[in-house]
Amino acid sequence: MEKGPASPEIKEKVLAYLATVEKAKSKEIAAAIGEKKADVDLAVKELAFEDKVEYLYITTTFVALKGKVGAPQ
Amino acid sequence: MSEKKTPQLDELEKGQWPSFVTEIRKAAAKNPAAEDLLGLLERSYEEKKGHWKHGGIVGVKGYGGGVIGRYTDLPEEYPNLAEFHTIRLNQPSGWFYTTKSLRTICDIWEKYGSGLTNLHGSTGDIILLGTTTENIQPAFDEFSDAGFDLGGSGSDLRTPSCCVGPARCEHACYDTLDACHNITNEFQDELHRPMWPYKFKIKFSGCANDCTASIARSDCSIIGTWRDTLRIDQDAVKAYVQEGLDIQGAVCDKCPTRALKFDYKKNELNVIAEECTRCMHCINVMPKAIRPGQEKGATILLGGKSTIVQSAFMAWVIVPFMKMEDDYEELKDLLRRIWEWWDENGKTRERIGETIYRLGMGKFLREVGLPPVPQMVFRPRANPYVFWQQDEINK
Amino acid sequence: MSEKKTPQLDELEKGQWPSFVTEIRKAAAKNPAAEDLLGLLERSYEEKKGHWKHGGIVGVKGYGGGVIGRYTDLPEEYPNLAEFHTIRLNQPSGWFYTTKSLRTICDIWEKYGSGLTNLHGSTGDIILLGTTTENIQPAFDEFSDAGFDLGGSGSDLRTPSCCVGPARCEHACYDTLDACHNITNEFQDELHRPMWPYKFKIKFSGCANDCTASIARSDCSIIGTWRDTLRIDQDAVKAYVQEGLDIQGAVCDKCPTRALKFDYKKNELNVIAEECTRCMHCINVMPKAIRPGQEKGATILLGGKSTIVQSAFMAWVIVPFMKMEDDYEELKDLLRRIWEWWDENGKTRERIGETIYRLGMGKFLREVGLPPVPQMVFRPRANPYVFWQQDEINK
Amino acid sequence: MPRIDAGPPHYKEMLPPIILENYGKWRYHVIPRPGVLKHVAENGAELYSVRAGSPRLVSIDFIRDMCALADEYCDGFLRFTSRNNIEFLVSDAGKVEPLISALEAKGIPVGGTGNSLSNIVHTQGWVHCHTPATDASGIVKAVMDDLHEYFTDMKLPAKLKVAMACCLNMCGAAHCSDIAMVGVHRTPPRVNDEKVQKGTEIPSLVASCPTGAIRPNPKTKSVVVNEEKCMYCGNCYTMSPGMEIADPKNDGVAILIGGKTSNARTAPSFSRMVIPFLPNNPPRWPEVTEAVRHIVEVYASNARQGERLGEWVERIGWEKFFILTGIEFTDKHIDDYIFSRETFRTSAAFKF
Amino acid sequence: MPRIDAGPPHYKEMLPPIILENYGKWRYHVIPRPGVLKHVAENGAELYSVRAGSPRLVSIDFIRDMCALADEYCDGFLRFTSRNNIEFLVSDAGKVEPLISALEAKGIPVGGTGNSLSNIVHTQGWVHCHTPATDASGIVKAVMDDLHEYFTDMKLPAKLKVAMACCLNMCGAAHCSDIAMVGVHRTPPRVNDEKVQKGTEIPSLVASCPTGAIRPNPKTKSVVVNEEKCMYCGNCYTMSPGMEIADPKNDGVAILIGGKTSNARTAPSFSRMVIPFLPNNPPRWPEVTEAVRHIVEVYASNARQGERLGEWVERIGWEKFFILTGIEFTDKHIDDYIFSRETFRTSAAFKF
């Protein structure tokens, strides 16, 4: 199933939201910006390729702006 | 190289079973991280505790999983273990390899990693144990060029795996290798970009022997079966009698539903079709004489997981019989509906089985659109606490 | 008297089974409350709902239970049901009566009540249905003079009951009637003065046939058993063979542990003593030939109750074998310790089984001082979530 | 001054001489005909117990009638069973048949022994309780009329224990019976704020709800019910008369089957729901009587000799039970409460 | 530019010609000797799979060694099993024995087929994980050394599947294995406030505790543990590195037995705890190896042919198992968690 390109507006909204938090689950992002979760997932995917966000595995997987959360001390 | 003493580990090089210590030592001969690992492990053996910190965030561009960050808590003493991450490579269906492909993996891993591996991880991946943050991306790039890709980790679809199936087993009721490969490729996004409440595992077994232990180890367990009647070759039955097999005792008496009748006089074995639950026992004992039926497919079970935290769950039947054909569209469609429901309803770190247990199977079935059938339960509920829907009551 | 039409109830006077409507009608002929009951019940049949209010507080001096207050919600229309309370009389062990004692009850109830009864209530009491607040005390006084006493209600010990046992049954492994009577008398305070988190029921069955359904219906179920080996009379076995009993099929094959071996040639039946679980099946089928062993006593089970609210619980083994002798001191002592623990730990309206389920069997056993034994479980725990005590760990 | 805490009468005062003499010395029994147990003592003494059906809800006239019979045929001794049958204790073999004739003349059935249907253990219903979802005595009468032949005959594969409970409190062993009829609600309680305010402890009421469906409503000093979460158990109504749960349009009867309490052969087991709802159709509840008869008949014609209802179903499998009876399987049959997990089929072996 | 989401290599590229030709056309198999499976295709083609034990944690040198053998004896094709054994896929019958000799010369055992002990499914332990209560590879090595004969021979009543998990996360099928060794903690986590403050979401941490033992401590901006309620599951440590649960003095190994996942004969079943704790005694864990061997031996000498460990215990009863093995039964064997109820003996029928 081809999902097509992500919506640029949603990508912006994701980035804007992530700037306000340390990290978030994509479900939370979707709720916060009022978009469908599937669309947010797609936006996050592209943003990850663009090196703007990254996935963090901290007992469950979160999304954060790239480099915002560091390695454990 | 190393001069450090490892008296405890040395003890584990004795004995008849091949030794993992010997393996680490082999790697240590060429790789300083592997060498430090010997020292660190000896220390753990002395102190009876591990020396690894909580995982950190490392990865490959565009991927949200497939790498497990690992750092020792004694970086001063074991500097080569300051970063010692794991890469999970998606194994080929059925864990089949050419020596060429395995050698390629070894070569790349020699270059970028400790030279230590697990063949395989419990989920099924090729586990490459120990590399640095810096080396992850270049290692991935080379593996990718060589035709390999990352497996899953985090809150995503985990690397599916399957039994040897039709490649080498006479019992396979569907093509487990093809199904595993097809589903894995279909859901690359789900595998590589974690976005769910928690992990989700799929395992494919070709028959009810369940050689991948899927019912215990996967959220979705796909077990081959048949809808018609098992097939008995009476000549082969007679041959088994000749060989001295106690058909009554070893086969009929152990059939859970007593569906098999052995006629001593004619040396004939017959099955009461509607009684057979396709448990595989008789076929296992007499593979030359008994075979699955011809209308083959799979039973889909959901919810398996291990103990943490709500207790272990075994997967339970949600579709008694599904044909495994047409590019698995029916299965894919079902998986999508299940994931959507779980994503909507699951709490963070809640496996699908736990979500259904918490919210009720009725709600799940209604919302995912699966018809309730008695095959879903060992027995109906003992309590009368039924939820009625608005359209079922009298206003 | 009554001119009111009861077309629906009339339908229930038809048919072969004796009719409770006919019974109410008989009482109605003499008693206005019983007459009103016919009307009220007909109304319930029309409206498909009950017409009784939540119970109220009524009772006998010095007693905290034994009377259930009941008021109709239609007192204007059915003035004789404005008060229609139930008196629970403690039945004699085994529900044995002389006609004289029954007639005495009838006479007193004719004087003070509606003339309607349940022989018996589900817990075992003589249920006297329908009297006024005013009449309760005088009725009690006369019952008391006639040798009867109240049963339990509310958060107290409920009226214990027992199977017919040694009075008429060859299987009885202890004296159920004596035990029931003795325990009832020992715990009159607990029976008559509610002081616990909730109700507590005891039922006595003489063997594992459990003819009082104690395992399902009582917090404490006391089931007769034996410690040695069941006794087989081979002559009687041969007689059953003569009569045509299929001993292999009807007895041996249905023994849950396959502990019985029938020798076709000698017509002899033997038991593997250590395999027998004393389920009673073989004895039930061949009472002339097989009897319980000689070292008799009882298994004590705890925690049975019906469905509200945590689901139904069946009672489980807490003492595999207890001798039922010495005035039942061992049992009494155990009951006191259990009640003390429950009183200390139970929440309001929490049955003992629910308290143990919530707090854990380990804690219960340790604090009540019962030794853990494998007989307490069908199987050990599947999870590894063990609680360790301070004195069991290394400091 | 009445005696206090004197306890029940001593049972020994109630026992006929033959029992006093042979107490604990019974050797074996046989069932010479349906409804009659013959117990033989070690010394050869013979006691005949004639078991008679009773509606349980009886008038003193009925009791006096029975006493008259007991005086005539058994020297004034009788007992009741744990299932509310009457047992006449006859020590003179010659009096058994005359007693039976006398009982039958009065319309009292004799039976309930051996492989038969015994009396239905039941509860108060609309006759005396405040929480019923249906009547008890009425359904019991209708079902016993319908299944009468199974009481007077011993033609079932094994004993058949039927129970009736008029609400989910399940007074009786409905939860462990071969067949249980249970009164059920299907709509959430309607909160009567006024009644709740009067004398209900709000915290206890909130705590009483097993699914956490009740929240306090500080404004009204009462509570509100989250209807989505409510499973109509009625426990809140037991706590407060303000939680009006009775709903004539939707209350009715559920059927559960396959429980037992004896330990013979198989462990005691819970009854399982096979019909989640049948309507309340007084006076004779035809849907209920038909459903019960149907289950009894399918059982009687399919089970093996000696197999209790639940043992039969467990042997053939529940999926087969639904096929054989034609009863529809729905999402309501699947447990979604605390111990649901153990009921899910965690196996790929089942029948189609 | 690396490929993204290209997926794993196609399995068909990895299959030897004999498999490509007979894919889905296998007719039956036999086990000519321990460690060798002979699969015969419909057209009579014969494939010999030689199964060899592996420590799983292997170096690239080991893999290259195995590749060399595969090149020599099976045209460069091999596979691994779901229990981490290596299978050499030999299409030339004459090469089977030479291959076995070559393997044995290298100290690689051949076996694990039919009624034998197969390889132990296991996990990371001190080698790579952050949460272990014990090591995995070390115990596995010690146990496999000790039980070697059961791998190379087929003298057990049935297949024996052993698993090892180094903490209660139980990575692997330990919860459904014939024998499972599981790393356990026995003391509550020690809260390291500083670490908790750094990067732990307190509400998630509190919610992670299954027994509600963790409460927030607003003063320290950390949490406190109610030690009475803690059952040492370690889930809080997974959530936060500040919940230090590892305790060298008290961590160790529990033994669970009797699980299975196949549907043959009996339904898949969970493993049950029989030894709640054995001490961590590296390097060879003598208490653990002895306990496992003892259970295997009692099973081997008591079970019937074809009976899996759990099937045997369920037939004889767990009370009998404790007698036969002499293992002490304690309060720790009795479940006190969510699904405890189903494990209680609600029956008066049991063995003494």
Ligand code: SRM
């Ligand atoms: C590597 C592996 C063990 C091995 O040596 O083989 C493994 C290792 C870890 N598992 Fe696992 N699990 C591995 C297979 C499993 C399995 C078995 C399976 O997949 O068949 C299970 C049981 C089945 C299941 O999923 O329930 C399993 C159940 C867990 C759990 C408990 C999850 C649960 O809901 O019950 C956790 C805890 C968690 O996720 O926070 C966990 C967590 C972990 C973590 C990530 C530790 C953590 O808390 O973050 C471990 C990383 C170790 C490391 O540093 O390398 N691992 N884990 C396995 C993955 C290899 C692979 O990809 O092939």
Ligand code: SRM
């Ligand atoms: C009269 C009787 C039914 C009958 O027609 O036989 C009865 C009637 C009531 N029961 Fe019961 N129970 C009666 C035996 C039982 C039994 C059976 C038994 O004792 O063997 C049970 C199931 C076993 C058990 O105890 O769990 C039973 C389980 C309940 C429950 C649920 C308790 C639970 O924890 O599961 C309640 C609800 C409550 O206590 O609030 C209850 C509550 C009631 C109340 C008091 C209603 C209430 O909520 O206040 C009923 C009074 C009716 C009335 O107005 O007369 N009754 N109740 C039985 C007592 C007669 C007697 O003393 O001989």
Ligand code: SRM
């Ligand atoms: C009179 C009574 C005891 C009492 O103190 O009142 C009684 C009396 C006898 N029972 Fe019972 N049982 C009585 C209630 C029970 C109950 C409880 C109940 O019905 O609620 C049970 C457990 C029910 C269950 O399992 O769900 C019960 C399960 C048995 C069994 C086991 C049946 C089975 O195979 O599961 C036997 C053995 C047998 O009949 O083979 C038995 C056997 C007997 C014997 C044969 C014992 C004897 O040797 O005297 C008595 C005659 C049985 C008969 O009716 O054929 N009795 N029996 C009860 C009669 C109730 C009635 O009126 O029908």
Ligand code: SRM
């Ligand atoms: C190679 C492998 C599949 C794979 O894709 O890797 C496999 C292969 C076969 N299995 Fe399996 N099973 C394999 C793991 C399993 C598992 C999973 C596990 O071990 O974790 C199970 C379920 C375990 C459980 O129940 O706990 C499993 C349960 C069976 C059974 C059912 C045994 C039983 O009676 O319970 C059979 C039937 C039999 O052997 O009679 C079976 C039969 C077979 C047969 C005979 C099928 C065939 O005709 O080819 C194969 C040879 C069995 C042998 O070793 O004697 N296979 N088999 C796995 C080898 C693992 C190993 O190295 O030992």
Ligand code: SF4
């Ligand atoms: S699960 Fe069935 S088909 Fe797959 S390898 Fe095992 S026996 Fe063969």
Ligand code: SF4
């Ligand atoms: S597959 Fe299992 S259930 Fe079916 S006949 Fe064979 S042994 Fe019986």
Ligand code: SF4
């Ligand atoms: S429980 Fe046993 S002793 Fe009591 S009446 Fe029933 S069969 Fe007899």
Ligand code: SF4
């Ligand atoms: S009492 Fe039950 S377990 Fe014991 S021998 Fe008889 S049938 Fe078997």
Ligand code: SF4
């Ligand atoms: S079952 Fe319910 S309605 Fe019936 S008597 Fe018991 S409490 Fe009352």
Ligand code: SF4
């Ligand atoms: S009926 Fe039961 S579930 Fe519904 S609100 Fe009342 S207590 Fe809660």
Ligand code: SF4
């Ligand atoms: S079982 Fe526990 S310690 Fe072992 S690898 Fe899995 S998560 Fe780590």
Ligand code: SF4
């Ligand atoms: S170890 Fe488990 S039980 Fe103990 S505090 Fe942590 S999460 Fe809670």
